[in-house]
Amino acid sequence: MIIGVPKEIKNNENRVALNPAGAKELVKRGHTVYVQHTAGEGSGFTDAMYEEAGATILPTIEGTYAAAEMIIKVKEPIEPEYKLIKEDQLIFTYFHFASHEPLTKAMVDSKAVCLAYETVEKTDRSLPLLVPMSEVAGRMAVQKGANYLEKPLGGKGILLGGVPGTLPAKVIILGGGVVGTQAAWMAAGLGADVTIMDVSLPRMRYLSDVMPKNVKTMMSNEFNIRKMIKEADLIVGAVLIPGAKAPHLITRDMLKEMQPGTVLVDVAVDQGGCIETCKPTTHQDPTYVIDDVVHYCVANMPGAVPYTSTIALTNATLPYAIQLADKGWKKAALENPELVPGLNVIKGDIVYKAVADAFDMPYVPVDKYLEEELVNS
Template identity: 75%
Template sequence: MIIGVPIEIKNNENRVALTPGGALELIKRGHTVYVQDNAGFNSGFPNELYESVGAKILPTIEAVYDIAEMIMKVKEPIESEYKLIKEDQLLFTYFHFASYEPLTKAMIENRSVCLAYETVEKADRSLPLLIPMSEVAGRMATQQGAKYLEKPIKGKGVLLGGVPGVSPGRVLVLGGGVVGTQAAKMAAGLGAQVTIMDINLDRLRYLNDVMPANVVTRYSSEVNIRELIPIMDLIIGAVLIPGAKAPNLITRDMLKDMQKGTVLVDVAVDQGGCIETCKPTTHENPTFIIDDIVHYCVANMPGAVPYTSTVALTNATLPYAIELANKGWKKACNENRELELGLNVIKGDVVYKAVAEAFDLPYVDVKKHLN
């Protein structure tokens, strides 16, 4: 198979979809890998490293899309890429369709095959291609939240860990999944007083057992959220419903109950956000303020640490990419239920129910395209 790796052109997206080591594993199996000029540079992988393992460098993004049978990316295609995507071309990347209707309709119209990292799912319901970036984003959420609590950038002026004689900061984490667990772990490590909320009691029991003493668990309900937000310094939204839009747990009217300079970090923003007032921001302009509450809603947080993120992502995606390249997408998805669940749009049909429901589009059973 011919695999193409274009440069990521979303604002301040410094990751690349494939390391040179990952390219080598595909090339060893008889596949051809084309990498756009300097696609890996910001992640610490210059052209020479790709060429040393047998990958070929192409000068433009147009050339990569034109030649490749499978495109491997990190983030969803943006508008300038829509016209480059060909019918029947396989795109293997994060899409987060349910949060952006124009992208969904563009992929329907170009009749490509869209296999989304974020909905590849194991039998135990875990999301193996979302986990590594969720780990990065969860840890970064606390790191960024701690920074934006500083007074010069309009925060409360609270040091999360406190100092002797001064109470530590308070952190509320909404969601006890991978993102929330990592965020809580980092906040606890800084010495903050942390509350983590979820609706899954089994998960809360587990977190209660494994977290340090400065982390407590609470059942997630509107009443409990409203009780806690007036005393919190940092609130991290870490809720995920696979493939679907996140629910709004922090609503517009709740801002009035928060102290001036409270920081909100919405890690779920690329799935529509779980904080009603959040809208996607960039690393270039990461925050905005509503009612004296600081909002940090960067949709590609791991892009700020591209070396770590690229290596972690390739570790997870490579086995699936090899399977797709070796067998072709149809056979691979027929034989691997995990990959089948990654299929969202196929040749004009929406085959992932949550995406169809998000925009009231017709839903087509994926088996139509696999049989």
């Protein structure tokens, strides 16, 4: 298969979808890998490193898309890329369709095959391609939140862990999944007073067992959230409903109940955000203030640590990329059920129900395409 790795053009996105080690593994299996000139530089990987791994460097993004049967990316295509995507081309990347109607319609119109990292799902309901970036984002959420608690940046002027004789900051984490767990470890390690709020009692029992003593758990509901936010210093939104838009757990009116200088970090921004006043920001302009509450809503947080993120992402995606390249997407999906929920849009049809429901668009079960493959084979 011919595989293309374009340079990411989203604002301040320095990650690349495939590191040289990953490129080498694909080339070893007889595949052709085209990497756009300087695609890896932001992550510390030079064109020469890719060439040494057996990849071919192409000068432009247009040439990379035109040459490839499968495009491997990090972030969803943005508007300048829409016209570059070809019919039947396989696009393997993070899409987060349910929060972005123009992207969804563009991919439907392209008649490409869109396989989303974030909805590839194991039999235990875990999301193996979302986990590495969720781990990065969860840890970064606290790192950034601690920074913006500083007074010159709009915060309360509180040191997250305090010092002897002063109380540590109160950190509320909405969601006890991968992002929430990593955020809790980070905040606890810095000495904060941490509360994880979740709706699953089994998950909270587990977290109570493994977390240090400065981490508590609490049932997530509107009453408890309203109670906790009144004294919170940092609130991390870490809610995920796979493939669907995140629910608003912090509503507009709740900001009035928070103290001035409270910091909100919404890691769920890619899926529409779990904070109603959340809107996507960039590393270039990461925050805004509403009702004296600081909002940090960067949609590609791991892009700020691209070396770590690129290696972590390639480690997770490469086994699936190899299957897709070796077998084609239909056969790979039939032989590996984990790939089936990753299929979101196929040749003009939305085949992931949560995405179709988000925009009241027609839904076509993915079985239509997989059954065709069974018949043809």
